[in-house]
Amino acid sequence: MAKDIYHYIVKEALEREHWVVVSDPFIMKSKRLKARLEIDLELEQILIAEKQSADGVRKILVEVKSFLRPSLVHELHSVIGQYFNYSIGVEELAENYDLYLAIPIYAYEKLIEIGLFNVVVERLSIKIIVFNPATKTITLWKE
Amino acid sequence: MAKDIYHYIVKEALEREHWVVVSDPFIMKSKRLKARLEIDLELEQILIAEKQSADGVRKILVEVKSFLRPSLVHELHSVIGQYFNYSIGVEELAENYDLYLAIPIYAYEKLIEIGLFNVVVERLSIKIIVFNPATKTITLWKE
Numbered sequence: 001m002a003k004d005i006y007h008y009i010v011k012e013a014l015e016r017e018h019w020v021v022v023s024d025p026f027i028m029k030s031k032r033l034k035a036r037l038e039i040d041l042e043l044e045q046i047l048i049a050e051k052q053s054a055d056g057v058r059k060i061l062v063e064v065k066s067f068l069r070p071s072l073v074h075e076l077h078s079v080i081g082q083y084f085n086y087s088i089g090v091e092e093l094a095e096n097y098d099l100y101l102a103i104p105i106y107a108y109e110k111l112i113e114i115g116l117f118n119v120v121v122e123r124l125s126i127k128i129i130v131f132n133p134a135t136k137t138i139t140l141w142k143e
Numbered sequence: 144m145a146k147d148i149y150h151y152i153v154k155e156a157l158e159r160e161h162w163v164v165v166s167d168p169f170i171m172k173s174k175r176l177k178a179r180l181e182i183d184l185e186l187e188q189i190l191i192a193e194k195q196s197a198d199g200v201r202k203i204l205v206e207v208k209s210f211l212r213p214s215l216v217h218e219l220h221s222v223i224g225q226y227f228n229y230s231i232g233v234e235e236l237a238e239n240y241d242l243y244l245a246i247p248i249y250a251y252e253k254l255i256e257i258g259l260f261n262v263v264v265e266r267l268s269i270k271i272i273v274f275n276p277a278t279k280t281i282t283l284w285k286e
Contacts, residue, residue: 033259035216073178073228081224085216088262116176119231 004064010102019043030092037089040064062100067107102129147207153245156281162186173235180232183207205243210250245272
């Protein structure tokens with residue numbers, strides 16, 4: 001699929017937060033699922049050990065959404081389905097990834113006014129990165 | 144949204160199976176969810192009592208999908224999200240409804256070859272009506 005207009009902005013914003021882009025895009029091919037899924041970005045960050053715990057690498061997958069369609073609810077349908085389907089794909093991977101949806105701040109502020117959005121995010125444990133397209137920065141990590 | 148091309152075919156096929164159309168479309172407005180959701184059809188069927196149980200009415204809501212887009216997986220994202228979001232809406236209703244996705248047989252036969260589809264249907268307990276557009280009949284009810 002064509003890259004979302006905010007793809008490069010999110011990439012830059014995450015790099016500024018010391019995330020390293022590993023794949024752009026990240027392609028998942030699962031024999032069991034018989035599907036090829038393409039997620040916008042794979043990134044990782046080295047975690048420095050605190051006290052007894054060992055150093056580690058945190059890995060995330062990020063799907064960037066613009067929410068530019070006129071109907072927020074229609075766009076919500078496809079975004080939610082995509083996230084859920086991707087999350088099934090991520091379970092198949094050998095490594096542990098956190099899957100995020102990157103949403104621009106102007107859309108996020110409207111979405112959280114919609115009860116349906118909040119219920120769905122809660123039920124499906126959807127992780128969200130909110131970004132500001134103007135400043136190219138991450139404004140919120142929602143686990 | 145524009146009516147799916149198979150809307151009338153599914154309606155006719157269900158009427159032939161003694162379902163009565165109550166709403167076309169069925170509009171859900173939820174104050175809590177702050178969303179207006181439109182499902183293609185609301186139907187009901189009188190259940191004749193067997194032995195001690197009382198007569199009753201079975202109510203279903205049906206969203207018709209054509210799966211005519213070139214990419215089955217992309218269409219799957221939006222269909223799955225729509226079903227999940229509708230199911231959250233249906234929980235808000237005062238009456239008990241079973242929510243179904245109506246899928247044409249040619250698409251269903253391809254979808255069940257995709258492991259991802261089967262896993263998602265299982266996880267989200269998606270109910271499906273498979274119909275044959277040529278004969279205008281229901282070929283499968285999958286609970």
